[in-house]
Amino acid sequence: MNTMTDTIALHAPHAGLGTLFHPRSIAFIGASERPNTPASRGLRNCLRHGFKGGLYPINPKYPELFGVRCYPALAELPEVPELAMIALSAEMTLQAVAECKAAGVRVVVVCSAGWEEQGAEGVERARRLQQILSGGTMRMLGPNCLGAGNPAAGLCLGYNSSFESMAHSRTGRVGLVTQSGAMMGGLLLNGEDAGADVGLYAHVGNAMDIGMEEIVEYMLGDEQIDVIALMIEGLRQPRRFVDAARRARAVGKPLVVFKAGTSELGRQAVMSHTGALAGADEIFAAVCREEGILRVQESEDLLSTAASLAHWKGRQPVGRGGMLVFTLSGGAASILADECAEAGVPLPALSATTLQKLEAILPSYVKASNPLDVGGAVFSNPELPRQALAIALEDDAIDSVLWVGVGAPRDERSQLWLDQALDVVGVSDKASAIVPVSGHVQEAGFERARALGIPLARSLRAAAQLNGFARRANQPLLARGDADGSVPDLPAVEGLIDEVQSKALVKALGIRVPESRVAASVEEVASCARELAGPVVVKGLARGIAHKSEHGLVALNLATPELAQAAAQKMREQGGELEFTGFLVERMASRGVEVVLGIKRDPAFGPVLMFGLGGVAVELFKDVAFGMCPMSPDSARELISMTRAAALLRGFRGQPPADEEALVEAMVRLSQFAFRHADRLAEMDVNPVIVLPQGEGVLALDAMISCSGRT
Structure with a gap:
């Protein structure tokens, strides 16, 4: 049993998290005259950002630190601090945590390393720390933790060098939770410079007590947070994470995630094609797709995407129409057309009325269209970009706009064109974003855009993907599968079930066999x-x-x-x-389209179904897609459409269409079987499955089932 999960279960849900982000007083145990030690930086950051509560450095060596009275011990404070930041060695931390618990401190933030990550000695030390925590109500963030922050309250416990440069001058509506301390500092600083501001943030460290999943749950109930951004290395409570994602959809707070460690250097020996292809990242991607979690592929896009979605909360929903691309560069327009197609972002044609209005002001050599490239005409009429953008943005087919700058706002003309765009999009209720073709999003010339909450995208691709994420966030999810279908029992054996028995089970599911x-x-x-x-x-x-x-x-x-x-x-x-x-x-079977159906039991998320092109080449071509069990008919159709097999099934080069609905039914039945036997069904391959012409059904030519444990 996961002892970390057990520790969390000792506390009422979210107990202490309000104190973590809104403490009225903080003790800094281990602060010293050295300004760059963890507790000293935490104290200095809170002073610099204007924290209004009590700040109590504790160190018997000093009467004062950084203009604040210093105390020799926790017991000497004028009040019991609600939160204590402990920045001592791992061994000394044990005593400090015990003292905090005895004194009635509500939350401790433990900075030190030297726990599970440091071998047998660290594991034993972690056990002792858990023992101290047990049997009480005090909560702990960490250990091995970089802290938490709340810019609106002047709270900033982060202590790597990035936090020294943060101003927290704007409070955003994004909650950030990370499993990497160093990355949290970089994300926050770069985000702040680019206008991607946060409302709350935390690094969970070793997550011995307070974990990422619990903080997400807390942020879902916090009125100052609209979007939650997560930097994930691994999930300790995957099912709780899925439940939180479902609640996030229900309350309209998108989850945006970046997951590190997408590749696996080595996988355990597997018996099935499905087991060989269904790595942890493929399964995590399926969970994100099905639960509406927005997964960015680069860490640089995590906060910018989350902040943009938060900025757009007060605008018209993206997804009822398409995006207008407004640019002064024909080349950028061409690139964006491709990127938008990849991201699933429509670029609708403008209405006849809009075209007529545009043609009345555009020179004859400028075509009114979407993308709308006013090009060199701006040199003869500097006001043209403002006028054209205002007209095009009123089109009913447009729900959002991307303004593409050419020159960085470092000269008078480039700044003029940017200001014209901001004059228009700043008062529009349609979502907008800006991408500079030259320069960078942190430039001083973009300060007005940041102040207006207009997102700045770092590249054309990032801009298209941002708009695509916004559309996905507003799309309804597919219905979940029915888990109640009657399915046959698994034989009470362990290991590989031979083909004869496996096919008998497949046949009992209603899938024909030869x-x-x-x-x-x-x-x-x-x-x-x-x-x-x-x-x-x-x-x-x-x-x-x-x-x-x-x-x-x-x-x-x-x-x-x-x-x-x-x-x-x-x-x-x-x-x-x-x-x-x-x-x-x-x-001998009739000819048809060969596909593969498979099942793998993931230790984190349970059984998943694989679909793809079948036969002996399934691992060579890897044209497969994964979905969670049980699966609905619509989910099965979506899985099919994600592969090249879809083209073959729907009649490629004059071939008759295959019986796709019979295949969908087989996928649903197989997923119900996997869900019913999730505790014992380890792997399963039905390969190949011949999908016969429309109306003739499917035929499973081979089947393999592997079980673990006995009933």
Whole structure:
């Protein structure tokens, strides 16, 4: 059992988190005359940002620190501080935490390293810290933690060098939670410089008590937070995270995440194609897609995306129309057209009325369209950008606008054009953003945009992706699958279930399999083939073998019983040390589109279903997509559409369309089976599945099931 989760469970939900972000008094245990030590920086930052409550440095060496009276011990303070920042060595921290608990401190922030991350000694020290925390109501952020902040209250406990330069002059409506302390400082400082401001922030460190998931829950109930940004390295409570994401959708507060560690250097040995392809990141991506979590691919886009969505909260919802691209650069317009297509952002044609108004003011050599490139005409009429933008933005087909600057706002003309754009978008109720083609978003010339809350995108791609995220945030999620479908039981065995039993379960789910016979010996193969009449397939059944073709245990299109028996004899002779249990003789299947269906049980999120192009090349082409179980018909259709298999299924190059609805039904049934047996079904492959022409259904040609544990 995860002891970290157990510690959290000892407290009432969110107890102490109000104090963490809104303390009325703070003790800084370990502050010294050295200004750059953690507790000293925390104290200095709170002083600099104007924290109004009690600030109490504790160190018996000094009567005063940074203009504030210093106390020799916690017991000497004039009041019990609500929060204590502890910046001592790991061993000394244990005593300080115990003293804080005895004194009635509500929350401690523990800065020191030297816990689980430092081997057996650290693990033992962490156990002692947990023991001190248990049996009380005091909460802890950390250990190995960079602290928390609330700009509106002047609270800033962060102590890396980035925090020395932060002004916190603007309070945003974004809550930021990170699992990386160094990255939190960089995100906050860069975000502040670019206008991506936050309202609350915290680094969870080792998350021995207060974890990321609990802080998200707290922020969902905080009225000053509209969007939550997360920098994730790993989830300690994945199901709680999913529940929080669902609540976030329900209350209209988007979750924007960046996840580090998307690749796996090594994976455990797996038996199925699904197990080989379903890595942790692929499954996390599926969770994000299905739960409406907005996942950025670069850490630089985390805060800017979250802040932009927060800025747009008071505007018309993005998604009812399309985006207007307004630019002075034809090249930028071309690039954006491609980026918008990739991000799923429509660039609608302007209405006849809008075109008529534009044509009345534009020179004959400038085409009125979307993207709208006024180009060199600005040199003859400097007011043209303002007039054209105002007209185009009124179009009913437009729900948002991206203004693309050419020159950085460092000269009079470039500043004029930017100010014209801000004059228009600053009073419009439609969402807007600005992207500079030259210069950078932190430039002083963009200060007016930052003050107006107009998002600044760092690139054309980032701008298109931002608009795409806003659309996704406003789209309804697909219905979740029905978990109540009746499904067959799993046999009470552990390990690999042979193909005969696996196919019997697939058939019991309502998915057709080829007519077949099982031969106990080579000599029985011919008679089995004769009963089936016509071309057959022969498969050697050998104990513990999941992929028969890799061992030469599959022979196709055998026209006569004699050929079938000869194929079985060859398998026996070439099988070496394989432990044969018999031979499966099947009627040769009709041709159709080959796909793969598979199941993998993820330790964090439970069973997932894989769909993609099937056959022996599934791992080579990796044209697969993943969805959570149980799956709804709409979710199954979405999964299909995410792969190249969709084109084959829907009639590629004159081929008749395949029975996609029968495939959807098979996917739903398989997902219900996986959900029902989530505790024991480890992996499953149904590969290939032949999708026959429309109206003829599907046919599962092979199946493999692996179980763990016994009922």
